[in-house]
Amino acid sequence: MKQLLTAVIILTALTTQLHAATLEEKVVEHKMKNGMKLLLVERHTSPTVSAWIRFRVGSVDERSDERGIAHLLEHMLFKGTTTLGTKDFAAEKPLLDKIEEIAQALTVEKARHDKADVAKITGLEKQLASLEADASKYVIKDEFFELYSKNGGTGYNAFTSRDGTTYLISLPANKLELWAAIESDRLQNAVLREFYTERSVVMEERRRSYDADPESKLWETFVASSFLAHSYGQPTIGWMSDIENLTRTKAEQFFHSYYAPNNAIVAIVGDIDTKATIDMVERYFGAIKPGKEPPPVTTIEPKQSGERRIELVAEAEPTVIMGFHKPAIASPDDYVFDVINMILGSGRTSRFYKKLVIEKQVASDIGAFDAPGHRYPSMFVISANPRSPHTAREVEEAVQTELDLLKTVPVAKRDLQRILNKIEYEEARRMGTNGGLARNLTEYEATAGSWLYMTEHKSHIAKIVPEDIMRVAATYFTKENRTVGFITKKAGDK
Amino acid sequence: MRTLIISLCMLGTLTTPSFSAEQSLANPRTIKFPELNFQIPKAERVVLECGMPVYLLRDTELPIINLTAMVRVGSVYEPAAKSGLASMVGSVMRSGGAGGIAPEKMDDELEFMASAVESAIGSDMGTVSLATLKKNLGPTLQTFRDVLLLPDFKEKRLEIARSQVVEALRRQNDDPKEIAGREVGRAIYAGHPLGDITTFESVSSITRQDLVDFHQRYFRLDNMILAVSGDFEQAALIKELNSIFKPVKYSSIIELPQVAQPKQLFQGEVLYGKKDVNQTVIRMGHLGLTKEAPDIYAVRLLDYILGGSFTSRLTMEIRTNQGLAYSVGSHFDIGRRFTGSFVAETETKAESTAKTINLMKKIITELTKEPVSDAELSAAREYMINSFMFGFTSPSSIVNQRARLEYYGYPDGYLEKYRDNIAKVTKKDILSAALKYLHTDAFKLVVIGDSTKFDQPLSTFGTVRELDLKLNIPKPQ
Numbered sequence: 028m029k030q031l032l033t034a035v036i037i038l039t040a041l042t043t044q045l046h047a048a049t050l051e052e053k054v055v056e057h058k059m060k061n062g063m064k065l066l067l068v069e070r071h072t073s074p075t076v077s078a079w080i081r082f083r084v085g086s087v088d089e090r091s092d093e094r095g096i097a098h099l100l101e102h103m104l105f106k107g108t109t110t111l112g113t114k115d116f117a118a119e120k121p122l123l124d125k126i127e128e129i130a131q132a133l134t135v136e137k138a139r140h141d142k143a144d145v146a147k148i149t150g151l152e153k154q155l156a157s158l159e160a161d162a163s164k165y166v167i168k169d170e171f172f173e174l175y176s177k178n179g180g181t182g183y184n185a186f187t188s189r190d191g192t193t194y195l196i197s198l199p200a201n202k203l204e205l206w207a208a209i210e211s212d213r214l215q216n217a218v219l220r221e222f223y224t225e226r227s228v229v230m231e232e233r234r235r236s237y238d239a240d241p242e243s244k245l246w247e248t249f250v251a252s253s254f255l256a257h258s259y260g261q262p263t264i265g266w267m268s269d270i271e272n273l274t275r276t277k278a279e280q281f282f283h284s285y286y287a288p289n290n291a292i293v294a295i296v297g298d299i300d301t302k303a304t305i306d307m308v309e310r311y312f313g314a315i316k317p318g319k320e321p322p323p324v325t326t327i328e329p330k331q332s333g334e335r336r337i338e339l340v341a342e343a344e345p346t347v348i349m350g351f352h353k354p355a356i357a358s359p360d361d362y363v364f365d366v367i368n369m370i371l372g373s374g375r376t377s378r379f380y381k382k383l384v385i386e387k388q389v390a391s392d393i394g395a396f397d398a399p400g401h402r403y404p405s406m407f408v409i410s411a412n413p414r415s416p417h418t419a420r421e422v423e424e425a426v427q428t429e430l431d432l433l434k435t436v437p438v439a440k441r442d443l444q445r446i447l448n449k450i451e452y453e454e455a456r457r458m459g460t461n462g463g464l465a466r467n468l469t470e471y472e473a474t475a476g477s478w479l480y481m482t483e484h485k486s487h488i489a490k491i492v493p494e495d496i497m498r499v500a501a502t503y504f505t506k507e508n509r510t511v512g513f514i515t516k517k518a519g520d521k
Numbered sequence: 522m523r524t525l526i527i528s529l530c531m532l533g534t535l536t537t538p539s540f541s542a543e544q545s546l547a548n549p550r551t552i553k554f555p556e557l558n559f560q561i562p563k564a565e566r567v568v569l570e571c572g573m574p575v576y577l578l579r580d581t582e583l584p585i586i587n588l589t590a591m592v593r594v595g596s597v598y599e600p601a602a603k604s605g606l607a608s609m610v611g612s613v614m615r616s617g618g619a620g621g622i623a624p625e626k627m628d629d630e631l632e633f634m635a636s637a638v639e640s641a642i643g644s645d646m647g648t649v650s651l652a653t654l655k656k657n658l659g660p661t662l663q664t665f666r667d668v669l670l671l672p673d674f675k676e677k678r679l680e681i682a683r684s685q686v687v688e689a690l691r692r693q694n695d696d697p698k699e700i701a702g703r704e705v706g707r708a709i710y711a712g713h714p715l716g717d718i719t720t721f722e723s724v725s726s727i728t729r730q731d732l733v734d735f736h737q738r739y740f741r742l743d744n745m746i747l748a749v750s751g752d753f754e755q756a757a758l759i760k761e762l763n764s765i766f767k768p769v770k771y772s773s774i775i776e777l778p779q780v781a782q783p784k785q786l787f788q789g790e791v792l793y794g795k796k797d798v799n800q801t802v803i804r805m806g807h808l809g810l811t812k813e814a815p816d817i818y819a820v821r822l823l824d825y826i827l828g829g830s831f832t833s834r835l836t837m838e839i840r841t842n843q844g845l846a847y848s849v850g851s852h853f854d855i856g857r858r859f860t861g862s863f864v865a866e867t868e869t870k871a872e873s874t875a876k877t878i879n880l881m882k883k884i885i886t887e888l889t890k891e892p893v894s895d896a897e898l899s900a901a902r903e904y905m906i907n908s909f910m911f912g913f914t915s916p917s918s919i920v921n922q923r924a925r926l927e928y929y930g931y932p933d934g935y936l937e938k939y940r941d942n943i944a945k946v947t948k949k950d951i952l953s954a955a956l957k958y959l960h961t962d963a964f965k966l967v968v969i970g971d972s973t974k975f976d977q978p979l980s981t982f983g984t985v986r987e988l989d990l991k992l993n994i995p996k997p998q
Contacts (some may be wrong), residue, residue, distance in 0.1 A: 072582060074916065111549060149681050163842075169832050172831045174549050178907055179904065179908040208552060211546075223844075224842070224843070224844040226844075227844030228840055228844050228846070232848075238800060239799065242695070299814070342695070344691050375628040375629050379638075381625075384681070384683060388684065391685045392687070416693055452636075452654055455584055455654065456583065470644055481800070
């Protein structure tokens with residue numbers, strides 16, 4: 028192995044590539060018998076490797092009584108296994124069971140709010156604290172992190188979205204086996220210890236990221252108001268009272284329903300030998316049994332039939348968000364939305380920037396994006412900060428003017444060519460970092476059905492003609508299909 | 522679309538593999554790895570005919586070229602009454618047209634090629650950067666030169682930039698974290714240009730002539746370093762750079778203003794800003810050290826152990842053990858030209874504000890009382906040495922780093938000796954560094970939140986000075 032690595036490094040130092048390989052030529056796909064999907068790319072730019080695991084489960088998959096669980100579970104999966112993160116699991120286990128029993132009783136009592144028995148709560152809290160103190164004697168804190176970092180691992184993290192949950196790390200190339208050993212153990216033997224402390228951490232995360240930040244709070248309210256039926260509307264982090272009522276038992280159930288090899292996509296990008304890497308991953312993950320196929324979300328958001336206006340009163344300057352329902356990723360109209368997005372919102376030549384920021388100067392900044400997800404029908408969103416003394420209403424009208432223009436005036440050929448040129452550049456650039464490429468491979472494999480979405484994207488865009496843009500604009504950019512959210516500054520604030 | 526996903530998933534529910542688990546699976550605690558001898562990648566240094574140094578690293582993996590000019594300029598050189606000038610020069614160099622080409626035309630030409638040229642000026646460095654597909658290098662490089670040396674500073678674009686700064690000032694008190702970050706910096710660097718902030722008055726006083734003069738003074742061929750990476754032919758590139766950066770005879774040699782170091786006045790202060798929120802933002806800190814200090818390696822390890830990692834003391838106690846915060850940590854920003862700072866930070870629910878401040882101070886103080894443990898020292902060392910290679914993962918990061926070392930005047934061999942210097946640090950060194958650089962009594966403590974909900978009054982920590990978070994926009998004259 029040592030010689031092999033040295034040989035590889037010398038080879039790359041000496042060879043000059045004649046042409047830059049395309050992504051299709053570089054990605055090796057391997058499907059394991061248990062359903063786990065591997066996507067591998069050899070890049071010998073530096074002796075490092077990035078490994079990402081994406082599970083096809085996000086907050087969109089949560090029932091109403093478990094909102095926030097996908098994200099809290101993601102936190103919990105850093106807490107170790109039956110052999111890591113513990114000094115003696117056999118001794119720890121009975122304490123964890125007792126903690127769960129008391130914590131559940133406490134959660135139930137607290138949920139009675141005004142009718143709750145205060146003395147009972149105090150008693151249970153005391154009991155819980157003492158059990159947690161006992162259990163902590165067996166805990167080796169954050170051992171996954173410690174093992175990775177002392178081996179030079181960086182960027183060890185995870186994130187949860189509406190659509191999925193991803194665990195990532197970058198390592199020196201000779202240490203990829205550590206990843207396989209830890210991650211295969213985590214998938215099979217995770218222990219959700221320290222659950223109720225971590226639940227408090229997530230409440231602080233919620234306060235930090237939403238409650239105390241006016242723009243994010245508007246965003247959360249806006250999305251919730253845009254989806255009445257579909258679970259895209261619920262915040263990934265959960266509402267505060269949702270988080271307060273989550274239990275370890277619920278998290279374990281969720282874990283067992285969704286975390287199985289057949290629900291996982293792995294991307295390994297960097298200084299690897301593809302075949303040896305496949306063999307190693309097979310060795311560590313191959314024996315893990317597949318789980319049941321998780322069901323898709325069947326709820327369909329009813330067609331919106333009237334404008335929704337959402338106001339948030341806050342200690343902040345005005346902000347405006349406008350959204351229009353649109354189809355899911357890779358549907359024919361979605362490609363047209365990609366073109367519209369670039370025409371309206373990408374760069375200094377974009378219409379929003381030219382019209383609203385430079386010409387009319389009603390906004391200080393403006394952007395357009397797809398949110399809150401991709402797997403299911405989502406929204407085309409425009410977000411802007413009005414420039415005083417101009418109002419949110421003026422910005423809204425100026426935005427709508429640009430949207431309406433797309434319905435009647437065909438987009439110039441040069442504008443469409445500029446978009447294709449930009450895609451050509453992006454196609455090259457996105458192969459430039461291990462982590463970035465691993466991110467894109469897992470993301471598109473999970474949301475669009477295949478990573479090939481990336482390589483085929485440009486040919487879909489190239490087929491779009493000005494009439495497609497006019498049709499899509501006329502279909503979706505209607506008042507009935509529009510939701511507007513805005514911040515009004517609290518009275519008395521100057 | 523949905524059917525596609527389902528059919529892909531269905532493929533997975535096949536037979537259970539009968540793989541033997543007997544094959545050796547390593548224990549993560551004891552796993553051994555093949556050796557990897559990491560060599561620090563080098564960039565070539567060439568000097569152009571005009572005297573400008575260029576760091577080059579060719580890499581043909583992608584058909585892309587990146588180029589950055591680092592210019593010896595910064596907001597530390599602007600007068601306090603014109604705070605915001607440097608930043609505005611940085612932004613209008615690009616947005617205000619250059620070389621006689623109108624802004625709209627420049628935007629259109631660059632974006633049609635999917636090329637980018639951007640400029641900015643920070644506190645102690647200015648940058649103009651270029652990113653382009655190889656095939657569009659020629660015209661993009663022309664624009665890069667124009668933005669760098671011949672900006673037109675069109676009046677209309679200056680006014681737009683000014684109005685954007687004004688709008689940002691109107692919004693500067695919207696996010697409690699932003700307020701706290703700004704105010705702790707102001708308090709630590711009070712009386713020094715690094716502590717100056719842009720105000721409605723200062724931004725209003727800036728004229729086009731100020732921009733022209735500021736640019737002219739600093740953006741000279743003898744005051745910058747280039748770094749270029751990607752898919753270029755070296756001889757052709759050097760030739761082209763020599764032709765666009767022809768030698769210039771300046772009437773005098775460049776003279777950069779002398780800016781004094783901030784004064785080390787260790788004096789504690791408590792600052793409070795009122796916001797109607799359920800979570801309190803806490804920042805505390807004071808001045809730190811510069812890269813010339815002999816104990817920077819001990820400080821780097823101290824930093825990791827105290828608040829620079831997920832298993833640091835601050836995170837372990839405040840987040841992991843007590844669930845008081847989502848984000849908690851501390852950081853020594855080692856000054857490259859001016860004395861750096863130490864800042865510890867977190868956010869916690871209003872009801873645990875004082876408890877958390879006390880905990881943070883206690884954890885920081887403990888480092889000045891007793892040596893760190895062997896396990897802490899070795900974990901920090903191993904991380905820093907083993908993750909060192911991640912500073913060199915792309916050609917552009919490699920050349921930019923080399924150019925930055927020259928720009929800030931790091932000693933020769935700094936990178937080459939870095940890991941050995943980290944390996945040499947002892948527990949005693951870390952204790953001495955903690956005693957020298959951590960003074961909890963001298964903290965500038967900034968607290969933003971709703972004091973009516975705090976667990977103890979802030980006056981527990983000292984005399985409280987309340988921040989004025991009103992915008993106080995001056996009336997138009």
